[in-house]
Amino acid sequence: xxxxxxLLLDKLADRFLHYGSWKGYWEVLxxxxxxxxxxxxxxxxxxxxxxxxxxxxxxxxxxxxxWPTHVAGQHIALTIELDGxxxxxxxxxxxxxxxxxRTKHIRLVTKVKAHGVLTPNLHSFxxxxxxxxxxxxxxxxxPTTEKPLLMIAGGSGITPFIAMLDDAINNAQVNHxxxxxxYFAKPNEHVLLNELSAFSKRCENFTYxxxxxxxxxxxxxxxxxxxxxxxxxxxxxxxxxxxxxxxxMINVPVSSEHFAALPVVSxxxxxxxxxxxxxxxxxxxxxxxxxxxxxxLQQAEQPVTYGCGMGICHQCQCVKxxxxxxxxxxxxxxxxxxxxxxxxxxxAVTDLEIxx
Amino acid sequence: xxxSVAIDKQHREEAIEQAHLPMRDTSATRTExxxxxxxxxxxxxxxxxxxxxxxxxxxxxxxxxxxxxxxxCEWSGRLFLxxxxxxxxxxxxxxxxxxxxxxxxxxxxxxxxMHGQYDWMNDKNINSKRYEWDIACDGAxxxxxxxxxxxxxxxxxxKDRDFGYGLLRxxxxxxxxxxxxxxxxxxxxxxILFQWGVSYHEMAAERVFFGKKKDNRKNQVxxxxxxxxxxxxxxxxxxxxxxxxxxxxxxxxLWVLVGNLIANLLRNLWTSTIIFCGHFTGDVETFKEEDCxxxxxxxxxxxxxLGSSNIKGGKLFHVLTGHLSFQIxxxxxxxxxxxxxxxxxxxxxxxxxxxxxxxxxxxxLKQYASxxxxxxxxxxx
Numbered sequence: 001x002x003x004x005x006x007l008l009l010d011k012l013a014d015r016f017l018h019y020g021s022w023k024g025y026w027e028v029l030x031x032x033x034x035x036x037x038x039x040x041x042x043x044x045x046x047x048x049x050x051x052x053x054x055x056x057x058x059x060x061x062x063x064x065x066x067w068p069t070h071v072a073g074q075h076i077a078l079t080i081e082l083d084g085x086x087x088x089x090x091x092x093x094x095x096x097x098x099x100x101x102r103t104k105h106i107r108l109v110t111k112v113k114a115h116g117v118l119t120p121n122l123h124s125f126x127x128x129x130x131x132x133x134x135x136x137x138x139x140x141x142x143p144t145t146e147k148p149l150l151m152i153a154g155g156s157g158i159t160p161f162i163a164m165l166d167d168a169i170n171n172a173q174v175n176h177x178x179x180x181x182x183y184f185a186k187p188n189e190h191v192l193l194n195e196l197s198a199f200s201k202r203c204e205n206f207t208y209x210x211x212x213x214x215x216x217x218x219x220x221x222x223x224x225x226x227x228x229x230x231x232x233x234x235x236x237x238x239x240x241x242x243x244x245x246x247x248x249m250i251n252v253p254v255s256s257e258h259f260a261a262l263p264v265v266s267x268x269x270x271x272x273x274x275x276x277x278x279x280x281x282x283x284x285x286x287x288x289x290x291x292x293x294x295x296x297l298q299q300a301e302q303p304v305t306y307g308c309g310m311g312i313c314h315q316c317q318c319v320k321x322x323x324x325x326x327x328x329x330x331x332x333x334x335x336x337x338x339x340x341x342x343x344x345x346x347x348a349v350t351d352l353e354i355x356x
Numbered sequence: 357x358x359x360s361v362a363i364d365k366q367h368r369e370e371a372i373e374q375a376h377l378p379m380r381d382t383s384a385t386r387t388e389x390x391x392x393x394x395x396x397x398x399x400x401x402x403x404x405x406x407x408x409x410x411x412x413x414x415x416x417x418x419x420x421x422x423x424x425x426x427x428x429c430e431w432s433g434r435l436f437l438x439x440x441x442x443x444x445x446x447x448x449x450x451x452x453x454x455x456x457x458x459x460x461x462x463x464x465x466x467x468x469x470m471h472g473q474y475d476w477m478n479d480k481n482i483n484s485k486r487y488e489w490d491i492a493c494d495g496a497x498x499x500x501x502x503x504x505x506x507x508x509x510x511x512x513x514x515k516d517r518d519f520g521y522g523l524l525r526x527x528x529x530x531x532x533x534x535x536x537x538x539x540x541x542x543x544x545x546x547x548i549l550f551q552w553g554v555s556y557h558e559m560a561a562e563r564v565f566f567g568k569k570k571d572n573r574k575n576q577v578x579x580x581x582x583x584x585x586x587x588x589x590x591x592x593x594x595x596x597x598x599x600x601x602x603x604x605x606x607x608x609x610l611w612v613l614v615g616n617l618i619a620n621l622l623r624n625l626w627t628s629t630i631i632f633c634g635h636f637t638g639d640v641e642t643f644k645e646e647d648c649x650x651x652x653x654x655x656x657x658x659x660x661x662l663g664s665s666n667i668k669g670g671k672l673f674h675v676l677t678g679h680l681s682f683q684i685x686x687x688x689x690x691x692x693x694x695x696x697x698x699x700x701x702x703x704x705x706x707x708x709x710x711x712x713x714x715x716x717x718x719x720x721l722k723q724y725a726s727x728x729x730x731x732x733x734x735x736x737x
Contacts, residue, residue, distance in 0.1 A: 016596045018488035024481045028423045040480060084416030086478040305576065307504035312690060314472045314484050315504050330405070340475045340485055 036130035041079060042067045046129045047105055049122050052191040056156070057122055058094075059108040063133060070106070070136030072096045072163035073257075077134035078108065082121055086132075088337050089118045092234075092257075093136070094159040094192070096166030109191065111156045117335055140257035142168060143230055147253075150226040151181040152219060152243055154235020158183055160257060161234065162192055165199050165206065174203045181208035182222055184235065187215070220246055227252060276323075279353040287348050292328060294343035304343065304356060311345035318343060323352035391711030393654025399707045400657050404689050407696050415693045416477050422464050422675070423482070430457035437615035438605045451615045455622035456676075461490045462551075462627055463678025464694065470495055471503060472691045491623075492593045493555035494585040500576060501558045507690050511635070511663035512643045517561045518635070519642065521546065521553065525734045527642045532737040539735050540728075547628035548621060552590070559586055626676070629724060630667070634683030637665040637726040638733075639716045660687035661708065666701070666717035673720075674698065684715065 009022035019025040024039035031037050044067070047060040059078075070076070075092040091108040093100075100106050112119045125131075142164050143149070151161045161181060168174045183190060190210050200206050209222075219239055223231075223246045231254040233243045240256055247254040278287045280302065287296045294316050297304045307315030311329055317340055325334045325346040333349060334341060341354075433454030440447025466489030468474070475483045488495045501517060509515035513529040520526045524543060525536045535542075546553050559565065564579045597616035605612040641662040648659065667673075667681040674681050679694030685701055686694065708715040718726070 015592055016600065018490060019481065020486065026427070027481060028420045029427050031420070032424065038480075081413075081416070083412035084414070084477055085412070088478075307500070308508035310508070312507050313499070313504035314475075314691075315499065317472070317475075317485055319485070339478055340472075340483060
């Protein structure tokens with residue numbers, strides 16, 4: 001009944017109010033009573049922000065009641081309005097579903113990126129401030145396997161494992177098989193060690209190693225000891241590549257979630273000719289950083305709407321799903337998250353994905 | 357920047373066909389002193405860069421506040437229209453409130469959001485790709501004709517189809533025809549039906565129903581799509597204001613229907629008047645296509661400056677015009693949040709003065725009188 005009414009109202013909003021949804025039409029009015037009330041988002045109240053180490057932060061959120069509880073290992077998109085601009089980043093939830101149901105809180109653990117847009121600003125947020133979150137997403141969860149598990153974490157890639165262990169130990173899933181964690185991070189940058197220690201005390205089947213590449217070498221050196229296990233890896237791309245290569249060699253099942261560091265734009269990348277991958281409509285093209293995206297899409301005979309060619313008319317506007325572009329008029333770099341760009345005044349600075 | 361090669365020759369051919377004369381510059385007010393274009397571009401770019409640094413939370417809050425006011429005006433207006441049987445004054449308040457809502461949606465919200473002035477907010481509803489305004493004109497069609505042609509080729513005869521809207525002769529660039537004698541009446545009719553004029557504008561220019569079709573014409577959209585979108589959007593607007601809401605009022609059907617009709621009329625007259633004051637005052641200049649070949653950024657700025665005119669007024673007046681009372685600043689910086697034109701204007705004016713350029717501004721009455729004079733003047737050979 002409610003969903004039928006919602007469909008009807010959305011249809012009315014679309015046909016007669018020219019809005020994508022009924023909720024969207026009333027959004028600004030509702031925000032007077034419920035801050036950060038947005039169509040397509042859930043609300044969450046900021047409970048606290050605290051330092052875990054010199055560059056790691058713990059953010060505690062209380063999602064609104066309608067937020068569907070996550071499965072440990074999943075991530076959310078956190079959207080915060082920064083100086084009028086809605087800025088979104090993806091974070092893995094570092095608490096189990098049990099903990100959320102009990103405390104009504106979820107925790108995000110993140111590295112503060114020195115030149116980041118969102119994370120350096122998290123400290124300025126005050127308790128009780130409202131932010132937006134997405135529904136939980138992702139399939140990197142506790143695997144359905146009878147095999148022992150090897151968890152391989154790199155840096156802030158520890159977060160989904162903390163959530164999985166939180167739930168698995170509470171649900172006694174770990175009692176059925178051994179679980180070992182290899183936790184790599186830079187010296188003195190390991191976080192949540194007290195929680196790992198508590199997990200291992202509560203459950204003798206769980207063991208872990210705290211490692212640094214500098215002192216203990218690459219992850220590859222350890223993997224052969226766990227050839228009979230199901231591997232789970234979460235960490236930087238380079239770590240994922242190493243683990244995946246090794247898994248293929250010895251035929252081990254592997255579940256993974258890897259993240260690319262936010263693109264670093266060097267001075268050389270602004271002047272030297274570089275090529276990048278442009279993904280559009282499931283197709284991948286090679287593009288350079290010297291010509292505009294519009295010109296290169298036209299050369300690739302893609303159906304692009306265009307107009308003035310100088311950034312005035314917005315005819316060639318499209319959604320950039322990910323990646324960084326440079327505005328040819330001002331040299332200004334875009335955010336790395338989803339946003340609208342004009343193809344005629346945009347050059348690639350990193351790999352890109354767009355939706356025309 | 358080469359603005360002439362990016363578009364085919366069709367529009368120029370149309371204008372020549374209308375004029376039956378070679379292109380020529382006959383504007384009596386053509387500015388004789390040319391500025392240092394490079395310096396002009398640098399100075400205007402600097403004004404833009406300074407403002408861009410300030411754009412942020414204040415601007416986001418502003419546009420949301422205007423949307424909020426629009427919602428309040430629209431729905432209170434629609435409610436008051438139904439209460440006219442209690443006290444006719446309530447109906448009058450309803451009409452004015454609904455007209456204000458329609459003006460805000462058309463000008464300060466629709467026009468400006470669809471220009472991309474708030475795209476930086478990353479808001480799913482307040483952006484130029486998503487926003488569709490509450491008038492008969494399909495937003496995509498307006499984006500093509502207005503955002504692209506008009507803002508890129510401002511007042512270039514044959515390329516900017518907004519100059520006279522193909523209905524009015526407003527300069528000697530066009531040959532006089534007998535129909536121009538009654539063009540003042542045509543102007544009044546256009547103003548009364550302005551939303552429909554804007555809606556039909558692209559179809560008229562593309563000769564969808566009338567006129568000789570062009571050979572080798574390269575259309576951005578097919579005629580069938582133009583027709584489909586024109587009729588779809590127009591029908592929905594008609595159903596909403598003249599069927600749906602009157603029916604909801606039950607026995608007060610006529611009160612609401614007439615109220616909606618008057619609110620639409622007031623919006624049409626207001627928007628038409630403001631837009632004519634921004635582009636068709638006596639001093640606004642026209643340009644020849646050949647003058648704009650290989651145009652530099654400075655030359656483009658120069659053309660925008662001389663192709664537009666401002667109207668002086670108070671804050672409320674500026675809001676109701678969608679800040680198109682700062683038409684010069686809007687044409688120089690079309691994707692800067694329009695409220696910022698207020699603080700940009702004195703700096704722009706100072707730059708114009710330095711370059712000996714005319715900053716065309718005046719009171720509403722002065723500018724509107726100038727528009728009427730121009731329409732009447734060019735009614736005759």
